[in-house]
Amino acid sequence: MTVTAASTGGTPAPDAAPGDPPVPEPRAPKVKPKRTRAQRLRRDLFLVGLMLPGVIYFVVFHYGALFGNLIAFKDYVTFIGVWDSAWVGIDNFTVLLGDPDFWNAAGNTVVIALLQLVFFFPAPLALALLLNSLVGDKIRRFVQSVVYLPHFISWVIVVALFNQVLGDVGVLNGILDDNGLSTIDIIGNPDAFKPLVVVQVIWKEAGWGTIIFLAALANVDEQLYEASAIDGAGWWRRLWHVTLPAIRPVIVLLLILRLGDILTVGFEQFFLQRDAVGPEVGEVLDTFIYWSGIQDGHFGVAAAAGLMKGVLGVALVYTANKISHRLGEQGVYR
Amino acid sequence: MALNRRDTLRLFGAGAVAITGAPALIGCSSDGNSGDVGNEGKELAPYPAYVPLVGPTPDLPGDDKGVQNAYLNYPTEIKPAGFDTPGDGSAVTASVITYGVPPTALEQNKFRQAINAALGIQLDLQVIPAANFKEKMATMMAGNELPDIMMFGAGEVLPREEQFIASACADISEHISGDAVKTYPGLANIPAYAWQGLGRIGGRLYGIPIERPIFGGSLMLNRTLVEKAGAKPDWDKDGFLAAMKGVTGGKRYGLGIAMAPSIDYYAGGLGAPNVWDVGADGKFATAFGTQQYKDTLVMLQQMFKDGSVYPDGASTSGTDMKTVFNNQTVAAYRDGWGGYSTQVLAIAKDKWTLDFGLPFAGGNSWGGTGRFGYTVFKKADPARVKMLLAVTNFLAAPFGTKEFELFNYGVEGTHFTRDDKGTPVPTDLWTNTENSTNFPVKYLGSAPLVLHYSGFPDATERVYEWEKKVAPITIPDPSNGIRSQAWTENGAALQKSLTDAWMGIIFRGEDISTYDAVLTKWHNDGGQKAAEEFAAEYAASK
Structure with missing residues (x-):
């Protein structure tokens, strides 16, 4: 930010005659006085x-x-208050880390988070690219509005819809059964649970997630497309060499921010479905906190779990940001 | 951006220390806030005396085993209860659960106006939706502004509930203990089992129970479907299995089991003790670990495998299961005693017969808590507490009185009219807005329930017959009304671990042999401690 003072004067002019007044020695750059x-x-x-x-x-x-x-760090009792509740040091963390159920929930959370990252994160981008390639403003606006809608449906309804369609007495199995085909067990099948929850979240949130990508896509310079088209670039080449590089900063930014709360895979969605498949596959950190923390009033333990989640999130954001700098991206902050 | 690298690092560093430092610091724990709510070794305030009020002569008389007085038709002669107007004209705040919508404003709500006039107070009722009762109550308990009257219960146990009551609510022992309760005839009319079921806290009395019959969970039965399958509902285990199999076919199933199920009906039928097994030596052991209970799980697992159980049960909530039953997709499911209601009777009408299933021959029936919930009072000077007690007393005016009619049917001419037999027929105003669901003063104080399904005399008779048979074999939950700190602090998670295991065994075919490991973990995670505390309390309460 500081502006170096331009040096005045310099070496004597070549055509200076002897006897002329001496040209002043070059001065050190003037330092701006430091403001308080x-x-x-x-x-x-x-x-x-x-x-x-x-x-x-x-x-x-x-x-x-x-x-x-x-x-x-306290044995917090709501009606006693934060200040008057007893200090328990790191007991809450010890309890948490010593509980195999916590590790089970943490394991499920990580697996689901990774699945979401791999399958859910790119989904809005793909959808946005698809929408962006739609000609006809009216059609595009209509499709956009329709794909936004599921975002506003609560998880209770979404889960019920999936049950109605894919359940053992749902529409799909009804059709299969009526046609003499063998039915498939999806809802309540522990092996199918993790893919199922990712599909649900894609169905519900992918449309909503397109908003930022669409805004970014609208900013890509049309001339670049024209130029590359003239050079003979097809659809794929234009996508690869024009579109994606243009919106890469936005993708990286969103990815890093997503990493920050990656362990928050969603509460309601799992709360509603964990009983059907059992805690071995259906328990995530948020539902674990609910059952062992909130239900029994162990707010200290719940807070400890939340704090650890937060710390891990910060670490992930920090690391991802560093990596993005290495790769020459701006990231979230410098 | 709000993040700055140095802060980021600092935050992370602090967290890392907290995590990695953990093992080194084990042992610096304190038992800090575990208030003493137990009754062991305390001087115990005697429970209120029982002085039954004489009401209209029942068509079918109840008995002291727990059978309710039954009225096939609404009493023709409605008398005033004869209680004095309890209030002093002051404003009274109260919190209560609601299964309805918020009531309309006082100025336009004739039901509220009539209740204020009858009670002689300005009642400000804070209605808490059942869906977030637990969270709202926790917030209320944490705040400084407590209502004068607070309702607890309704199937929800709040963390450290007794501790809160002992520290923030009025000890009403001197007003209601023993013969003192006779000042409040409505409260003296509440039977002993409801008081005992509520129990004491630290030897003292704090609450007024909202009484319910002794019965707990039972089997809701579509008798028409079962009889069509050639079965008789006075069955033993094999008869039950055959009946459920017989009903199943096409898109119809014998039994509905919902997610996070209670299977007390079946376990009781096979002879399992109610929640806790009290040994001859006074030791408590969980009923969920008994052989009978394991047999129950195996039985249900087999039924599910055979296809006579509704296949989507694992993802069907208890509420949704009611719908599945009401539309005759299943012929039976387990529900609480309150599941048998005029609403379901109205749905069944002439199409099918709603009945309760009898426990398997030779088995028992698990009793309930004997209450819907209970009310406690904010600490205040004795005169104020007495006034509030008189309010709950007034609300406990028995069936057959003018007051009961007001609280449950509203104002004659405005909220109900009478048919030629004298039975109240609700007006649209009552059905749609101004009613005891949306303004549930009935949960602040209530007389013991009688058996009366308005407009369904034959249903009343069926339930009466069922009660006659079931009351003698109903066994109470020995932990009802006694305290365990370990259970208060871990009960929900412990119970959840068991329900999870039951779901796995019934719906996902997990072998019963895996259940022992679950029970061991349950013991170690606080179940054993709770058992010991309950045993000590149980002995002290005798």
Whole structure:
């Protein structure tokens, strides 16, 4: 940001006659006097003022709320209060880490998170590319509106819909059965559970996820497409060499942000379905916290689990950001 | 962006220390907040005396084993209860569960106005939807503004419920213990089992039970389908299995088992003790580990394999199972005693006969808690507490009185009219908006229930016959009304671990041999401690 003072003067002019007044020696670049904090504040007062509402929001609702993590180190009882509840050191973490059910839930969460990352994360991108290639504004707007809709349906309904269609007495098996074919066991089948939940989340959220990608796609310079088309690039080449590079920063940004809460695979979706397949495959961290933390009032243990999830999320974001820098991307922050 | 690298690092570092440092610091625990809510070694306030009120003569009389007084038709003569107006005109706040929608404003709600007038208070009822009762109550308990009257229960056990009550609610022992309760004839009319089922906290009395009959879970039965299959519902185990198989065919199934099921009906039928098995030495062992209980699981697993159980049960909630039963897809399912209602009777009408299934011959029936819930009072000066007690007393005016009619049917002419037999017929105003579901004062105080399905005298008779047969073989849950800190703190997760295992065995064909490991874990995770605490409390309560 600091501007180096341009050096004035310099070597004597070649045509200078002897006796002329000497040309001054080149001076060291002039250092701008360092302003004090107060001076800088006075200068930027207006900008700081503009920022203030945002800062207050973050302090109160995000940083302030962080102090709630205190209860991870306390035997928190709601009606006694945070301050008067007894300190228990890291007991809550010990309890958590010593519980095989926690590790089972953590394992399921990681597997589902990875499946979501591989199959769900690219889905909105693919859908956005597809939508973007649609000609006809009316059709595109209509399709867009339709694919947004499932986002606004609650998980209770979505799960019920899947049960109605794929369940043992659902539509699909009804048709198979009526035609004398053997039925297939999807709902309630532990082996099919993980793919099923990923399919559900794609069905529900892929349309909504296209919004940011569509905005990014709208910003790609049309001329690049024209130029590459003239050079003989087909659809695939244009996608690979124009579209994807143009929206790569957005993809990377979203990917990194997704990593931050990757362990939050969703509560309702699993809460509604875990009983059908059993905790061995259906328990995730959020439902585990609900059963062992909230239901029995072990808020300390629940907070400990949440804190660990948060710390892991931060670590993942940090690492992914570093990697993106290595790859020459801007990432989330520098 | 809100993130800055240095802060990011710092956060991560702190977390890493917390995690990796964990094993080194084991042992610096404290038992901090475990308040003493037990009754062992305490001086016990006697339970309120039982002074039954004489109401209209029942068509079918109840007995002291737990059979209710039954009324085939609504009493023709409705008298005032004769209780004084309890209130002093002051404002009273109360929190209560609701299965309806929020009530309309006082100015336009004639039901609320009539109740205020009858009670002599300005009642501000905070209705809490059943769906988030637990969360809302936890928030309320954590806050500083407690209502004057609070309803607990309704099947939900809140974390450290007794501890909260002992620390924040009024000890009402001196007002209702023993003969003192006679000042409140409505409360003295509540039978002993309901008080005992509610129990004491630290030897003292805090709550007023909202009484329910002694019966617990039972089998809801589509008698028409079962009889069509050639079976008789006074069955033993084999008769039951044959009946369920006989009903099954096409898109119809014998039995519906919902997710996270209670299987108490079947286990009781095979002779399993109710929740806890109390040994001759006074030791508690979980009934869920008995051979009878394992046999039950194996039986249901076999039924599921044979196809006589609704195949989607594992992903069907208890509420949805009611629908599956009501549309005759299944001929039977287990539900609470309250599942037998005029709503279901109205659906069945003349198409099929709703009945309760009898326990298998030679088996028993698991009793319930004897209450819907209970009310407690915010700490206040004795005069105020007495006034609030008088309010609940007034709300406990028995069946056959003007007051009962007001709380359950509304104002005559506005909320109901009478048919030629004198039976109240609800108006649209009652059916749609102003009713005891949307403004449930009946959960703040209630007289013991009588058996009366308005407009269905034959259904009343059937349930009465069932109660006659089942009451003598109903066994109580020995842990009802006694306290265990370990159970309060771990009960939900412990119970969940068992339900998960039952689901695996019944629906996913897991071998019964895997169940022992589940039970061992259950013992180690707090089940054993709870058993010991219950045993000590049980002995002390005798």
